[in-house]
Amino acid sequence: MTDEIRQLIKDFGRLPVDVDTLASNADLYQAGMSSHASVNLMLAIEDHFDVEFPDRMLTRGVFESVDAIAAALAELGIKVPV
Amino acid sequence: MTRVGPLVVLTRLPDPVSDAARVELQQRGWGDPGSRFGSLVARALTADLLTQWWGRPRAALQFSVSAAGKPSVTDRDGAPGPAFSLSHSDTWVAVAIAADGTLGVDVQSFTTPDPRVIRRVFAQSDRELLDALAGEAQSHEFTRLWTIAEACAKADGTGLPLLLRGFSPIGPGCRGSWQRYSWWSGELAGGRWALASDAAGGSDPEVCELPFESVLARTQDLRATAAYPVTLEESIRRSDDAL
Numbered sequence: 001m002t003d004e005i006r007q008l009i010k011d012f013g014r015l016p017v018d019v020d021t022l023a024s025n026a027d028l029y030q031a032g033m034s035s036h037a038s039v040n041l042m043l044a045i046e047d048h049f050d051v052e053f054p055d056r057m058l059t060r061g062v063f064e065s066v067d068a069i070a071a072a073l074a075e076l077g078i079k080v081p082v
Numbered sequence: 083m084t085r086v087g088p089l090v091v092l093t094r095l096p097d098p099v100s101d102a103a104r105v106e107l108q109q110r111g112w113g114d115p116g117s118r119f120g121s122l123v124a125r126a127l128t129a130d131l132l133t134q135w136w137g138r139p140r141a142a143l144q145f146s147v148s149a150a151g152k153p154s155v156t157d158r159d160g161a162p163g164p165a166f167s168l169s170h171s172d173t174w175v176a177v178a179i180a181a182d183g184t185l186g187v188d189v190q191s192f193t194t195p196d197p198r199v200i201r202r203v204f205a206q207s208d209r210e211l212l213d214a215l216a217g218e219a220q221s222h223e224f225t226r227l228w229t230i231a232e233a234c235a236k237a238d239g240t241g242l243p244l245l246l247r248g249f250s251p252i253g254p255g256c257r258g259s260w261q262r263y264s265w266w267s268g269e270l271a272g273g274r275w276a277l278a279s280d281a282a283g284g285s286d287p288e289v290c291e292l293p294f295e296s297v298l299a300r301t302q303d304l305r306a307t308a309a310y311p312v313t314l315e316e317s318i319r320r321s322d323d324a325l
Binding site: 012016030032034035036039040042043044047055058059060 | 120121151171172188190193196198199202203228232241242243245246247
């Protein structure tokens with residue numbers, strides 16, 4: 001399912017580089033993701049996995065890498081092999 | 083340096099980044115800037131402006147980041163420095179500094195809004211402003227509202243939770259107030275900037291657009307300090323200003 005996360009990043013993260021060239025722990029903000037794009041991505045993840053991130057998870061760190069997103073989803077009960 | 087209101091400095095990034103600029107940046111130890119170019123320029127310009135504004139040498143600037151990701155600066159004795167905020171888009175870099183209070187700046191290229199973002203971030207009256215528009219006009223208005231919202235969230239230091247949990251109305255125009263913050267908004271080639279500040283008096287900011295070549299020249303001596311860019315990189319890496 002990390003493929004699903006990568007596809008959402010491709011569709012909503014507006015990265016200037018191909019996400020498939022990034023390691024799963026690569027910093028997406030360092031790779032050029034804007035805060036506006038991160039909000040788009042966060043809302044797309046909520047829709048796709050049918051979850052809602054609680055306030056305590058609305059931090060920059062939760063969306064900073066594929067691994068971080070997978071870990072956050074796992075915490076919400078969505079199993080994403082990493 | 084005596085100033086009444088905040089200072090906002092804007093610079094437009096070259097597109098594409100020229101070979102000469104790449105060589106110059108590599109010579110300063112930045113490596114190949116790649117997609118981090120805007121971020122690096124924003125940080126270098128921030129350090130330069132803080133040095134000039136505050137009258138402290140670059141090596142004396144000690145950066146830290148709050149738990150919510152808001153950066154601040156002190157000198158080696160722990161004396162608090164000016165409030166500052168930085169932002170970059172694919173085309174523009176913005177840095178804001180103020181002697182007192184707290185502030186947030188944002189810059190963003192015009193963008194087509196995602197209906198989910200409109201629904202989650204903006205109050206009903208602002209959503210109605212957007213719903214009455216279409217196409218380019220809607221994109222421009224969305225970018226105006228977004229940059230103001232983000233500038234206020236940065237100034238407030240609460241970041242994403244504030245943006246995503248019931249943002250109260252912003253309203254139309256290029257100047258206004260939101261909660262305890264005054265905000266200003268301006269148009270750029272291909273985008274908009276916004277500043278939010280709670281400084282006493284709400285004085286208008288001085289807005290200055292510098293040619294990129296001038297920014298490079300101003301940051302010429304930054305590599306002279308052994309700590310650069312590691313200290314600034316590490317201290318601001320997590321935040322880029324709270325968001």
